[in-house]
Amino acid sequence: MYKIFLLEKLPFLSDYLGSLKEDNFSIITFSETDKALQSIEELSPQLIVLGVDVKESDLINFLQKIREKYSLLLPVLAVLNFYSSINFEQLRNLGVDFIVKPFTLEEFKQKIQSLLGIKQQCFVGEKEDELINKLRPYISREVKREMQNIFKKILEVL
Template sequence: MKILLLEDDTVLADILVDYLEEEYEVLHTYSMKKALCLSEENTFDLYIFDINVPDGDGISLLKNLRNFNDETPTIFITAFHDTKYLKSAFESGANDFIKKPFDLEELTQRIENIKRHFGLSFLVNITKDLEFDTQNHIVTSKTSLEHLSSKESACLHYLYKNRHRVVSVEEMLQNLWEYDEMPSGDAVRTLIKELRKYVGKEHILNIRGEGYRFE
């Protein structure tokens, strides 16, 4: 699991990085602009953003990311206790909110909740009968075991994590390939065709003119 941490408090940032790196891969920055660059250059499983940083704020950053179809789950951390910030955070697309000071175990539980909700665990039950090993790229049923390519695995995982909505072909191109390696939409359609062989057509629906949705 790969986390982008935006936190300008140097002491807290060091504590969080040391703590999180025991379990996860963490990239940290003090700058909103740098965080935006990192989000464009990498694929993250979770964002942890401070609201108030020297060159901007985490809420504006998340609004920007959401406008570009980045649905990466996000936890805000902040010293603000005013409910208007809580409201703004969730309106920007946040998934959780934690107030300073907080216990590290509380952060762990919030991350675990995000993992359960968005299918970020190592093993994911994507349907009643199918288990998806996201690290080894394997889909297992009671009667078969299918090895996926890394790109097929990434596509299936992305669709599953965003199963509450329709995902467009353009969005998958932006999130599954580097900008200078981006193929045509046919590459996505080919991936979907292969994945349907493994998980069934009934679980990856084609929403005409819009994209695909995992059911």
């Protein structure tokens, strides 16, 4: 059984991850970074999933402590909003993988399986135009160009 720590304040991701319980996943949810840090040693998770609602300063502090103690051995997946103001470069430098909402349950599941090494499949990221089309209802014409630049950076990380 794979143990996944979920750090979030609102129950959005726990609903998504709840559907993975049938696939041999154990989900342990935390709403505070301190409690999650204390439990890592005892419970030995294989993956940490970070919700969009965790304050950025808490998130960065949490990630720095994880990397100091566990290096890159413990994979971390951050779930970010499309309009997130979080510093992607800083996350990347801390060895964090991320997925941007909106996404399907299948995309989320594939990302988790990929990080856990469950399926040895090559994940081919969506092209910029495909991502733009997927998110078109949320994008105004004024920001389309800016979003294309952001997606280029995201795709470089993926």
